[in-house]
Amino acid sequence: MKQPKIQAIYGAINGVLGVLHEDLVDLRRENPLSVQKLRETPSAALGTCRYKPSESDYARLLEVFKRHGVRYFLYAGGNDSMDTAHQMARLAAEEKYDLQVMGVPKTVDNDLLVTDHCPGYGSAARFNAIATRDSGLDTDAIYTSDTVKIIETMGRDTGWITASTALAKDSADSAPHLIYLPERPFSPERFLDDVKSVYDRLGRVVVCVCEGLKDDRGEFVQASSKKIDTDRFGHAQLGGVGDYLVNLISENLKIKARYDKPGTIQRVSMICASQTDLAEAYFVGEVAVSEIVDGENDKMVTLTRKSNNPYKFESGLVELDKVSLKTKKVPDEFINPQSNFITDAFLEYGKPLIGGPLPEYAHLRKERVGKLLPPYL
Amino acid sequence: MKQPKIQAIYGAINGVLGVLHEDLVDLRRENPLSVQKLRETPSAALGTCRYKPSESDYARLLEVFKRHGVRYFLYAGGNDSMDTAHQMARLAAEEKYDLQVMGVPKTVDNDLLVTDHCPGYGSAARFNAIATRDSGLDTDAIYTSDTVKIIETMGRDTGWITASTALAKDSADSAPHLIYLPERPFSPERFLDDVKSVYDRLGRVVVCVCEGLKDDRGEFVQASSKKIDTDRFGHAQLGGVGDYLVNLISENLKIKARYDKPGTIQRVSMICASQTDLAEAYFVGEVAVSEIVDGENDKMVTLTRKSNNPYKFESGLVELDKVSLKTKKVPDEFINPQSNFITDAFLEYGKPLIGGPLPEYAHLRKERVGKLLPPYL
Numbered sequence: 001m002k003q004p005k006i007q008a009i010y011g012a013i014n015g016v017l018g019v020l021h022e023d024l025v026d027l028r029r030e031n032p033l034s035v036q037k038l039r040e041t042p043s044a045a046l047g048t049c050r051y052k053p054s055e056s057d058y059a060r061l062l063e064v065f066k067r068h069g070v071r072y073f074l075y076a077g078g079n080d081s082m083d084t085a086h087q088m089a090r091l092a093a094e095e096k097y098d099l100q101v102m103g104v105p106k107t108v109d110n111d112l113l114v115t116d117h118c119p120g121y122g123s124a125a126r127f128n129a130i131a132t133r134d135s136g137l138d139t140d141a142i143y144t145s146d147t148v149k150i151i152e153t154m155g156r157d158t159g160w161i162t163a164s165t166a167l168a169k170d171s172a173d174s175a176p177h178l179i180y181l182p183e184r185p186f187s188p189e190r191f192l193d194d195v196k197s198v199y200d201r202l203g204r205v206v207v208c209v210c211e212g213l214k215d216d217r218g219e220f221v222q223a224s225s226k227k228i229d230t231d232r233f234g235h236a237q238l239g240g241v242g243d244y245l246v247n248l249i250s251e252n253l254k255i256k257a258r259y260d261k262p263g264t265i266q267r268v269s270m271i272c273a274s275q276t277d278l279a280e281a282y283f284v285g286e287v288a289v290s291e292i293v294d295g296e297n298d299k300m301v302t303l304t305r306k307s308n309n310p311y312k313f314e315s316g317l318v319e320l321d322k323v324s325l326k327t328k329k330v331p332d333e334f335i336n337p338q339s340n341f342i343t344d345a346f347l348e349y350g351k352p353l354i355g356g357p358l359p360e361y362a363h364l365r366k367e368r369v370g371k372l373l374p375p376y377l
Numbered sequence: 378m379k380q381p382k383i384q385a386i387y388g389a390i391n392g393v394l395g396v397l398h399e400d401l402v403d404l405r406r407e408n409p410l411s412v413q414k415l416r417e418t419p420s421a422a423l424g425t426c427r428y429k430p431s432e433s434d435y436a437r438l439l440e441v442f443k444r445h446g447v448r449y450f451l452y453a454g455g456n457d458s459m460d461t462a463h464q465m466a467r468l469a470a471e472e473k474y475d476l477q478v479m480g481v482p483k484t485v486d487n488d489l490l491v492t493d494h495c496p497g498y499g500s501a502a503r504f505n506a507i508a509t510r511d512s513g514l515d516t517d518a519i520y521t522s523d524t525v526k527i528i529e530t531m532g533r534d535t536g537w538i539t540a541s542t543a544l545a546k547d548s549a550d551s552a553p554h555l556i557y558l559p560e561r562p563f564s565p566e567r568f569l570d571d572v573k574s575v576y577d578r579l580g581r582v583v584v585c586v587c588e589g590l591k592d593d594r595g596e597f598v599q600a601s602s603k604k605i606d607t608d609r610f611g612h613a614q615l616g617g618v619g620d621y622l623v624n625l626i627s628e629n630l631k632i633k634a635r636y637d638k639p640g641t642i643q644r645v646s647m648i649c650a651s652q653t654d655l656a657e658a659y660f661v662g663e664v665a666v667s668e669i670v671d672g673e674n675d676k677m678v679t680l681t682r683k684s685n686n687p688y689k690f691e692s693g694l695v696e697l698d699k700v701s702l703k704t705k706k707v708p709d710e711f712i713n714p715q716s717n718f719i720t721d722a723f724l725e726y727g728k729p730l731i732g733g734p735l736p737e738y739a740h741l742r743k744e745r746v747g748k749l750l751p752p753y754l
Contacts, residue, residue, distance in 0.1 A: 010746055020753045024746040037739035043514035045741050050519075060753060067749040134645040137420035142427075149641065243620060260640030264526065268511040270736055271648055359647055362414035364422050369387055369401040372444040376397045376437060 001028065005293050010068065014047040015077070016084055019061050024068070039278060042268040048077075053084060058091045065092075065099060072100050072292045076285075078107035078118070079325055082300055086320035089298035102292045103300030103320050104284055108267045110160035113328045114318040115302035119284055120267070122277030122353035125164030127262070127269045128153055128208075129354055132165040135260060136175020136206045137361070147204040148195060148249055150259035151176070152242035154266060155210040159183050159330045161266070163342045165208040167350045168358050175206035183330050184339040185216040191245070192252050194340045199255060213241050221245075274355030276311070287315040311352035378405065382670050387445065391424040392454070393461055396438050401445070416655055419645040425454075430461060435468045442469075442476060449477050449669045453662075455484035455495070456702055459677055463697035466675035479669045480677030480697050481661055485644045487537035490705045491695040492679035496661055497644070499654030499730035502541030504639070504646045505530055505585075506731055510545040512637060513552020513583045514738070524581040525572060525626055527636035528553070529619035531643060532587040536560050536707045538643070540719045542585040544727045545735050552583035560707050561716040562593040568622070569629050571717045576632060590618050598622075651732030653688070664692040688729035 001009065011025040012018030025046065027035070038045055053061065065073065075085040085103045092099035105112050110121035132151055139149050155161040159181025166176055177198045180186060198205045213221040222240030242259030249257040284301045291301065299317040306312040334346035378386065388402040389395030402423065404412070415422055430438065442450065452462040462480045469476035482489050487498035509528055516526050532538040536558025543553055554575045557563060575582045590598040599617030619636030626634040661678045668678065676694040683689040711723035 011743075013743070022746075022748045022750055022753070025741070025743045026746050029744045030741055034739045034741055037737065038741075040736065041514075041738040042511045044518040045739060046743075047518045064750060068746070130648060131642045131646065134419045134647060135641050137418075138641045138645045141421040141424045240620070243617070258640065259638075260642050261636075261638040262640075262642060263635065263637030264512050264515045265508045265637050265639060268515045269508065270511060270738075271507060359417065360414065361418040361647075362411045362422060364402070364407055364411055364415075366388075366390070366402045366423075367406045369399075369403050369445070371399040373399055373441060376399070 003289060003293050006072070006289075008069075010070070011046045015049040015051070015075070015081070016053055016057075016061060017049045017051055018046070019064050020053070020057060022064055039282060040270060040273070042270040042273075050080070052080070053087070058087055061088060062091055062095060062097060062099075066097060071098060072102070074102050074104055074285075074288050074292065076104040076106040078105075078109055079112055079323060079327060082112070082320050083324035085300075086298060086324045089320065093298075100292050100295070100297040101299075101320070102288045102296065103323070104288045105300060105302070106281065106284075108154070108161065109156060109158060111158045111328045112300075113323045113326050115300075115316075115323075116305045116313065117303060117349075117353055119277060119281035121160060121164075122274035122280070122355060123269075123272065124154070124161055124267050125167060125350060126274040126277070126354040127266045127272035128161060128164045129167035130272055130358065131260075131262060131266070132176050132206065132208060133168040133170065133174070133358075139175065139204050139206055142204075148199065148255055148257035149175075149204075149206050150242045150245050150257060151206065151208045152211055152259055152261040153208060154263070155182065156212050157182060157327050157329075158212075159210050159335075162208055162210040163330060163334065163346055164350055164354070166342050166347065167354050173202055176208045177202070177205050178207040178340050179342055180207070180209045180213055180340065181330055181335060181342075182210045182212040182214055183335060185218075186213045186221050187216065188248055190340075192248065194338075195249060195255075196253055199253070207245070209241055209245065211241055274353060276353060276355035278355075280313075284315065291317060308348055308352060380666060380670050383449070383666075385446075387447065388423045392426040392428070392452070392458070393430055393434075393438060394426045394428055395423070396441050397430070397434060399441055416659060417647060417650070419647040419650075427457070429457070430464070435464055438465060439468055439472060439474060439476075443474060448475060449479070451479050451481055451662075451665050451669065453481040453483040455482075455486055456489055456700060456704060459489070459697050460701035462677075463675060463701045466697065470675075477669050477672070477674040478676075478697070479665045479673065480700070481665045482677060482679070483658065483661075485531070485538065486533060486535060488535045488704045488706075489677070490700045490703050492677070492693075492700075493682045493690065494680060494726075494730055496654060496658035498537060498541075499651035499657070499732060500646075500649065501531070501538055501644050502544060502727060503651040503654070503731040504643045504649035505538060505541045506544035507649055507735065508637075508639060508643070509542040509553050509583065509585060510547065510551070510735070516552065516581050516583055519581075525576065525632055525634035526552075526581075526583045527619045527622050527634060528583065528585045529588055529636055529638040530585060531640070532559065533589050534559060534704050534706075535589075536587050536712075539585055539587040540707055540711065540723055541727055541731070543719050543724065544731050550579055553585045554579070554582050555584040556718050557584070557586045557590055557716070558707055558712060558719075559587045559589040559591055560712060562595075563590045563598050564593065565625055567717070569625065571715075572626060572632075573630055576630070584622070586618055586622065588618055651730060653730060653732035655732075657690075661692065668694060685725055685729060 009027040011027045013023040082103045089101035105118045107118045108120040108124040110118045153162045246257040287301045302316040386404040388404045390400040459480045466478035482495045484495045485497040485501040487495045530539045623634045664678045679693040
């Protein structure tokens, strides 16, 4: 609204679907206070989509842009959305329509290439870090001979979200004790050995796993009763690994286990939003507008980390075709050699992203009273 | 520590198990700042147990109390813990040992009789209310032809926790749309009709269900692959209803569904703690100490609601045998006649308990731009 070159701002309902259907919202007519409050409102106010446009769809999209005089197209999302944006830039160039396209990174999956990280991730990471620490205290408090808890996180193809469960771990023996990422093939035998080893030492285990774990044949690890469904981009709809592992543990180790699966709650929990993430989400939007007005086209805004302590970053740009449809896996240096936890290098990477201090909890000394009786048998 | 009649304060590690094993902590030796911070620390710092003492265990418990000069026994928990406390009072009276016993209500299940509600519930309720509202916004944003979300909450025998998912619902069409409590037998046919009806109207459905749902034969509703385990009080270890309902919907309505299962996170999420609940948890502890010093015995502290607007309550006492091992179900007036949602009377009951205002979110007007093209086909 501050840019004199921009005369109208339209929002598309449910992303490109809104453009296809000409379902456009005049964002200048919104109450400025509502627009301001979007920064603290979870989910996507204009809706989202998971839709891969066909070649004729792209022609229609361009037609809508032409008729409405759209010259700047800013599209927020992950690597699928960046492909949609890139295809629009390509078609407009072919058709010699003067359109500039800018991708704005936003995905909790954190799996876009080139950018250090993606807005959205820091908040999902903060939720998972806090939830895992809290849930670990719950497991600590339970005295039984059988206490294993599985926390199943999101993460279709990558373990970024699962790795974040370690970001609030505050001592060697606190939760999480084991972390399994889809970057490594899952072995039930090694998993059972790992769980047994922690259990024998501590009497309890908190294990964080990614919904997208696959075995060494590349098959999803899940309870056999679970149906696999695929969404419109051909991604498998995941779920069921928590159930599978609970059964695996109870059948093989005779230890009782349970699982938590925060599901979509982990990506919309505004009460756990990272202030750093909120600021960066706004920042990449600002940069995108400023760069597009300055003449940039067919690029995505990136974040480059300048230092960790204090945490500093700056923006950059990358060609859309370098990020579209590509996936950034969690790199080897962030995964331990045993493939059952993350490394200190990951903690260094992740901690600045979850923003602000974590809630502080009491730790009692628990000085024991002297025993006066023979042991209880 | 303020009571001159009390010379020592011992905490038992893992409840009565700590007494049995003489595993006692001298709470006067804790840092006062740590004790203060316990008010904002999730879970149970001294641990908890799920252990039903035998008659010989009770004799041992009394022996430990005698040897350590314990004259006041305060025990916090739910209806099982109140039984343990009551049995101790009974045995001490039989043995003519001068012991006073006071039960302190604390259970997220909110299922103790006589007391208006139980400390712990308000915070679990606040988590579920906020998580359901947030998760509903997530579902709102997704444009597909198939969007049903199940949120599976805790609640062994009662629907108090499940009902709380409605406490942040902010419009007729916002989440949750359907709620199923274990107080009513679950019918797959009626469930599918209900889901279809909301889906046909809104194109999306958020359904909150209790992990303890049972069918009309009294059998738990769950995915058939799921093993049932029982803990030491003979309670079934629940889980699996979310998975079951996802499959039920996809097979019968051909609609894609998913489920969230926050699990233990819902009962330890300090970031969602209700300030009202925190204050009341402290209050019932204060009352318990003051009443026991005044000579009361074999009772539990209760909360009585005096008014809703403004919310006011006062403390009371009830004989332990009136609450031990008994379960307060969600009453009929809190469940709608169709057995698929809660009533306004429940909202009136529950809203004061979740404390303080909820986060406010933006609502856009979404004024549409005029269409200039023929419809997209």
